[in-house]
Amino acid sequence: MIEKQHLIDRFISYVTVDTESDPESDTTPSSAKQWDLANALVEELKTIGLVDVTIDDNAYIMATLPSNVDHDVPTIGFVSHFDTTPDFTGKDVNPQVIENYDGKDIVLNEAENIVLSPDYFEDLLQYKGQTIITTDGTTLLGADDKAGIAEIISAMEYLVKHPELKHGKIRVGFTPDEEIGRGAHKFDVNKFGAEWAYTMDGSQIGELEYENFNAAGALVTIKGKIVHPGYAKGKMVNSMYIATDYINSLPRLETPEHTADREGFFHLYSIKGEVDSTQLQYIIRDHDRGHFEARKEMMVKLANELNSQFEKEVVSVEIKDQYFNMREKIEPVMHIVDLAEEAMKLAGITPLIKPIRGGTDGSQLSFMGLPCPNIFAGGHNFHGRFEYVPVESMLKAIEVIVNIAQLAAKK
Numbered sequence: 113m114i115e116k117q118h119l120i121d122r123f124i125s126y127v128t129v130d131t132e133s134d135p136e137s138d139t140t141p142s143s144a145k146q147w148d149l150a151n152a153l154v155e156e157l158k159t160i161g162l163v164d165v166t167i168d169d170n171a172y173i174m175a176t177l178p179s180n181v182d183h184d185v186p187t188i189g190f191v192s193h194f195d196t197t198p199d200f201t202g203k204d205v206n207p208q209v210i211e212n213y214d215g216k217d218i219v220l221n222e223a224e225n226i227v228l229s230p231d232y233f234e235d236l237l238q239y240k241g242q243t244i245i246t247t248d249g250t251t252l253l254g255a256d257d258k259a260g261i262a263e264i265i266s267a268m269e270y271l272v273k274h275p276e277l278k279h280g281k282i283r284v285g286f287t288p289d290e291e292i293g294r295g296a297h298k299f300d301v302n303k304f305g306a307e308w309a310y311t312m313d314g315s316q317i318g319e320l321e322y323e324n325f326n327a328a329g330a331l332v333t334i335k336g337k338i339v340h341p342g343y344a345k346g347k348m349v350n351s352m353y354i355a356t357d358y359i360n361s362l363p364r365l366e367t368p369e370h371t372a373d374r375e376g377f378f379h380l381y382s383i384k385g386e387v388d389s390t391q392l393q394y395i396i397r398d399h400d401r402g403h404f405e406a407r408k409e410m411m412v413k414l415a416n417e418l419n420s421q422f423e424k425e426v427v428s429v430e431i432k433d434q435y436f437n438m439r440e441k442i443e444p445v446m447h448i449v450d451l452a453e454e455a456m457k458l459a460g461i462t463p464l465i466k467p468i469r470g471g472t473d474g475s476q477l478s479f480m481g482l483p484c485p486n487i488f489a490g491g492h493n494f495h496g497r498f499e500y501v502p503v504e505s506m507l508k509a510i511e512v513i514v515n516i517a518q519l520a521a522k523k
Contacts, residue, residue, distance in 0.1 A: 310484065
C-alpha cells in the first residue's frame with residue numbers, strides 16, 4: 113500500500129496548517145485561514161492525477177478518479193472536512209512521532225507536565241508496537257479530520273498508480289466548517305454526482321457507523337426585573353433564580369456525563385445571566401426520533417409551567433433542529449454498509465458497527481440525497497491536547513477505501 117513515511121509526511125503537512133473554524137462568523141468558510149489548506153489540497157489532487165478538480169467560492173473541493181472498467185458501475189464518493197474545532201487551539205501544531213510505542217506514558221510536554229497515559233486513556237494499549245502521532249500538549253492534533261483527508265488522497269494516489277486495480281468513477285469531496293455544524297450546508301450534491309458516499313471521519317480502527325443523533329439547539333431566555341435591592345421586596349424578579357429552577361427541573365442524569373450508547377441527553381453548555389435577564393444555551397440529542405421530539409416538548413412544557421407562576425411570560429424557548437439520524441436514509445440502501453463491512457474484513461479488520469454520539473457531514477448529506485455512512489479515520493481523543501492517531505490505523509483506512517473502490521466495481 114502507501115509507503116508509511118510518505119503518509120506521515122502528508123498528514124503532518126496538513127495538521128501544521130491552522131484551519132480552526134469560527135462559529136461567530138457568518139461567512140463560508142467561517143475563517144479565512146481555511147483557504148490556505150484548501151488551495152494546497154486542490155494542487156495536490158491535481159498532482160496525484162485526479163481530474164475535474166474544482167474549488168468553489170465557499171472552499172468546497174471536488175475531484176474525480178475516472179473509471180477504468182468498461183461496464184456500468186455506480187459512482188461512489190469519499191468525503192472529509194479540513195477545518196478543526198474551535199473547542200481547542202489548532203494554531204502552531206507541533207506533532208510528535210512516537211515509533212514502536214512501548215505501552216507506557218508518553219510525555220507530551222515536559223515543561224508543563226502534560227502526559228498522555230494509558231492509565232487514563234486505555235485505548236492506547238491497543239497500539240503497542242505501532243507508530244503514534246501525538247500533539248506536544250499545547251494544541252489539538254487535527255486528525256479530526258485531516259487523517260481522513262490524508263487517507264482519501266493516499267488511496268486515490270495508490271489507485272492512480274495501480275491501474276490493474278479495477279474501479280468505477282470515484283468522486284472526492286472536502287468541506288469546510290464541519291466542526292461548527294455547517295460542513296454540508298453548501299455542498300452541491302448534484303454536482304458531486306455520486307450514488308452514495310462515505311465520510312472518513314470516525315475514530316478508532318474498525319468503526320463503521322450509519323446511525324447518529326437527532327440534534328437540536330435550544331435558547332432559553334428568562335426575563336427578570338431589576339430593582340434597587342434595598343427596596344426590592346415584592347418587586348424584584350431575579351432571572352437567575354428562575355433559570356436555576358429551569359435547569360434543576362430537567363432530568364439531572366440525562367446529561368452527557370451520565371449517558372452512553374443510544375441514550376440521549378440535554379446539555380447545558382452556556383449560561384449568561386444578570387438579575388434582569390439570563391440566557392441558557394442547550395443542545396438536545398437523541399437517536400430515537402420520538403424521544404427527540406419528546407425532549408423538545410419537555411423544554412417548552414417546563415417554560416410554560418414556570419410562566420404560570422407569573423402574570424406575564426418570563427421564560428421563552430427557541431428550538432432549532434440541526435440534523436437528524438441518518439439511519440432512516442441508510443436503511444433502505446443497506447448494501448452500502450454491507451460493502452464497507454466486507455471491505456474491512458478483507459483488510460483483516462473486525463468492523464465495529466455502532467451509533468455515533470454526535471453528527472458528521474454524512475448525516476446531513478444523507479438527508480440531502482447522498483446516503484453517506486461513516487468510516488474510521490483512526491484518531492482518538494479528538495478536540496483536545498491528548499489527541500493522537502496510530503499510523504497503522506491510517507494505513508488500514510487507506511486499504512479499506514481501495515477495497516471499497518474495487519468491490520463497488522464488481523459486476
